[in-house]
Amino acid sequence: MKYDCLIIDDEKLLADSTAEYFNLFGVSAAVVYSADECRNFFENNSADLLLLDINLGENSGFDLCRELRETISIPILFISARSSDDDKIVALNIGGDDYIQKPYSLGVLLAKVKAVLKRYGQSGTSEYSDGCLTVDFSAKQASVNGSSAKLTSLEFKLLTYLIKNRNRVVSKQELFDSVWEDKFTGDNTLNVHIRKIREAIEPDPGNPRYIITVWGDGYKFVGDKK
Numbered sequence: 001m002k003y004d005c006l007i008i009d010d011e012k013l014l015a016d017s018t019a020e021y022f023n024l025f026g027v028s029a030a031v032v033y034s035a036d037e038c039r040n041f042f043e044n045n046s047a048d049l050l051l052l053d054i055n056l057g058e059n060s061g062f063d064l065c066r067e068l069r070e071t072i073s074i075p076i077l078f079i080s081a082r083s084s085d086d087d088k089i090v091a092l093n094i095g096g097d098d099y100i101q102k103p104y105s106l107g108v109l110l111a112k113v114k115a116v117l118k119r120y121g122q123s124g125t126s127e128y129s130d131g132c133l134t135v136d137f138s139a140k141q142a143s144v145n146g147s148s149a150k151l152t153s154l155e156f157k158l159l160t161y162l163i164k165n166r167n168r169v170v171s172k173q174e175l176f177d178s179v180w181e182d183k184f185t186g187d188n189t190l191n192v193h194i195r196k197i198r199e200a201i202e203p204d205p206g207n208p209r210y211i212i213t214v215w216g217d218g219y220k221f222v223g224d225k226k
Contacts, residue, residue: 001174002178004022005029006031006032006041006050007019007029009051010034010057012033018106027114030047042072049113054079065078079104080101097116144201144203155200158175158194162211166222167223175190
């Protein structure tokens, strides 16, 4: 599943109450309590923003941030009860987008998260480009080596979802739940749309480079944004 925010904090009561508050006010949030749970989360889910505690039991939020930054580029907001300027400098230098002091006001934190999500949605994910395939999400246009790729509105929406969840397996059920408007859509219809997208963007549709079928699970978009 896709969430607006993933909260990674070993203070379970605080993390749970924060997620509950976010969900109540329209920001879909999930919670994990350790670095291992975070890794497991990203095997089958995605998020547009992370709230990451510096202290995760025996693990360091700094180390987890460095690890995550190897595969994802979404905003990471550090939360911590520590007030050291050194911590703040490290957090920003390793890829953090902000440093939030505990205890925090849920209302203030929610406003900050919404602002970051809005900014990220408008600029941070406005385009995918790897030198061959370019997809402009806001203009709803795709091109291959400068030539327009013809896609229907639904095909573009499907491609966009796969790209924004790239390098992880997206199940067919997740695509039905998150992309499709017709809840009675079946595997055959999805397969046809995937085939048409491949014909539009793949150099060799019979041997796809971008949209890989993971048999028994779903599909994975493999790409490197430049």
